[in-house]
Amino acid sequence: MIALTLAEIAELTGGRLTGSPDATVSGTVTLDSRAVAAGDLFVAVAGERVDGADFLPAAAAAGAMGAIATRPDDALPCVVVADPVEALGRLAKGVHARLVERGLLTLGITGSSGKTSTKDLLGQVLATAGPTVSPPGSYNNDIGLPLTVLSADERTRFLVLEMGARGRGHIARLCRVARPRIGVVLNVGSAHLGEFGSPEGIAEAKGELVEALGDDGTAVLNADDPRVIGMAPRTVARVLTTGRGEDADVRALDVTLDESARARFTLAAGGERHPVTLQVVGEHQVANALSAAGAALAAGMTPAQIAAGLSAAEPRSRWRMEVARRNDGVTVVNDAYNANPESMRAALAALAGLSGSRRVAVLGGMAELGPDAAAEHERLGRDAVAAGVDLIVAVGPDAVGIADGAAAAGRRAGEESVHVPDRATARELLSEVLRPGDVVLVKASRSYGLEQLAADLLAEGDAA
Numbered sequence: 001m002i003a004l005t006l007a008e009i010a011e012l013t014g015g016r017l018t019g020s021p022d023a024t025v026s027g028t029v030t031l032d033s034r035a036v037a038a039g040d041l042f043v044a045v046a047g048e049r050v051d052g053a054d055f056l057p058a059a060a061a062a063g064a065m066g067a068i069a070t071r072p073d074d075a076l077p078c079v080v081v082a083d084p085v086e087a088l089g090r091l092a093k094g095v096h097a098r099l100v101e102r103g104l105l106t107l108g109i110t111g112s113s114g115k116t117s118t119k120d121l122l123g124q125v126l127a128t129a130g131p132t133v134s135p136p137g138s139y140n141n142d143i144g145l146p147l148t149v150l151s152a153d154e155r156t157r158f159l160v161l162e163m164g165a166r167g168r169g170h171i172a173r174l175c176r177v178a179r180p181r182i183g184v185v186l187n188v189g190s191a192h193l194g195e196f197g198s199p200e201g202i203a204e205a206k207g208e209l210v211e212a213l214g215d216d217g218t219a220v221l222n223a224d225d226p227r228v229i230g231m232a233p234r235t236v237a238r239v240l241t242t243g244r245g246e247d248a249d250v251r252a253l254d255v256t257l258d259e260s261a262r263a264r265f266t267l268a269a270g271g272e273r274h275p276v277t278l279q280v281v282g283e284h285q286v287a288n289a290l291s292a293a294g295a296a297l298a299a300g301m302t303p304a305q306i307a308a309g310l311s312a313a314e315p316r317s318r319w320r321m322e323v324a325r326r327n328d329g330v331t332v333v334n335d336a337y338n339a340n341p342e343s344m345r346a347a348l349a350a351l352a353g354l355s356g357s358r359r360v361a362v363l364g365g366m367a368e369l370g371p372d373a374a375a376e377h378e379r380l381g382r383d384a385v386a387a388g389v390d391l392i393v394a395v396g397p398d399a400v401g402i403a404d405g406a407a408a409a410g411r412r413a414g415e416e417s418v419h420v421p422d423r424a425t426a427r428e429l430l431s432e433v434l435r436p437g438d439v440v441l442v443k444a445s446r447s448y449g450l451e452q453l454a455a456d457l458l459a460e461g462d463a464a
Ligand SMILES: Nc1ncnc2c1ncn2[C@@H]1O[C@H](COP(=O)(O)OP(=O)(O)OP(=O)(O)O)[C@@H](O)[C@H]1O
Pocket: 111, 112, 113, 114, 115, 116, 117, 118, 138, 140, 164, 186, 187, 191, 284, 285, 287, 288, 319, 320, 321, 335, 336, 337, 338, 342, 343, 344, 346, 347
């Protein structure tokens, strides 16, 4: 973070300062007392199990220069506030405003699927043009976004922010913390459909990003998604479109996939054409790459620089299409970070594109789909069969419908379409049936923890 005195932090957050006003925070801002280093600011947030305020002495002992907390502690200077998360947002807002004055360019990304993937591509592309803050992982909420903002400093030229929403008003709130000049909307799917009620409700919420842009800004919209391009009238910013169609400003031509399901295409933008070879896996990454390209173009990069940056960009965040081959010749694809119907289909398409003898999909439930959940799981089972999956292992009670759907679409129940109660049973079954040459996709919603199953499967094959 930029260096700030405790007095400045109290002013920006509207908190009451106890202890020395001149103490200066020069390090990072953290919520985890175990991660505190000398000079840091500790923000004591009450979680489900522990109250951060209990760790104020520990943070002080680790060298924290000060804290934001709901109660003071003699161990260190404190800025006392009613709501530390809200204070974190205010602090980030204040710091962001100062950095923008110094020329920082902020880019925001939202959409139902692919925010982190696109942020990782864009962050790496922009980094070839100037110092960029775009941390790995999915820091897209009221805590993660301010922390990302606060990790920028006077040297930062580009700040890439992931913006998530679980309801109306969330993205508008994030934009009040750090208003982007460039806003990217990827797609409108069914992630968190349960909370939003309808895809229109999701479009309404995601569009808050383009509504927040000023007339000096650029909205980068995916023209291949009607609900996204439909947001154009909601912004005063310039609109730049991306997609496969002829009308898009930034296009991908001649898309092909290699045997590792990595896409190659020609990037057409600004009257130029340049080849791109992606390192990330799956055709869905073409759309993400185009969105990243549109944003980088709006940020002033040339199409040639962008194509080179996209081609050099590597996977950065864990558990998203992580492809690894075991010593025994089984390939494990760990895409267990999260799942919704669209991302499941994208992953199944990528599985189909990977070379191997048999395709195996180990799928857990998709959370938060609302009343359509049962039908969506069954449809997914059918789609997996249509995508050419040979063996489907549905894991956990919520995934029963996937096995039913696969069986209805022709996979022999109990043999080619199997439902197992938990991860341990899945693992036992797979260690019996997997053969060299098999390609195994592991995917479910975050809460099902299937990334551990993927890790176990990998370790097992290497031990063999
Ligand atoms: N453009 C896309 N269209 C459909 N599915 C995608 C797309 N990009 C990524 N995915 C799928 O979605 C999964 C999650 O990707 P990613 O983490 O980038 O999304 P996210 O929007 O950041 O998710 P979250 O809301 O959990 O933060 C990936 O593992 C992949 O299966």
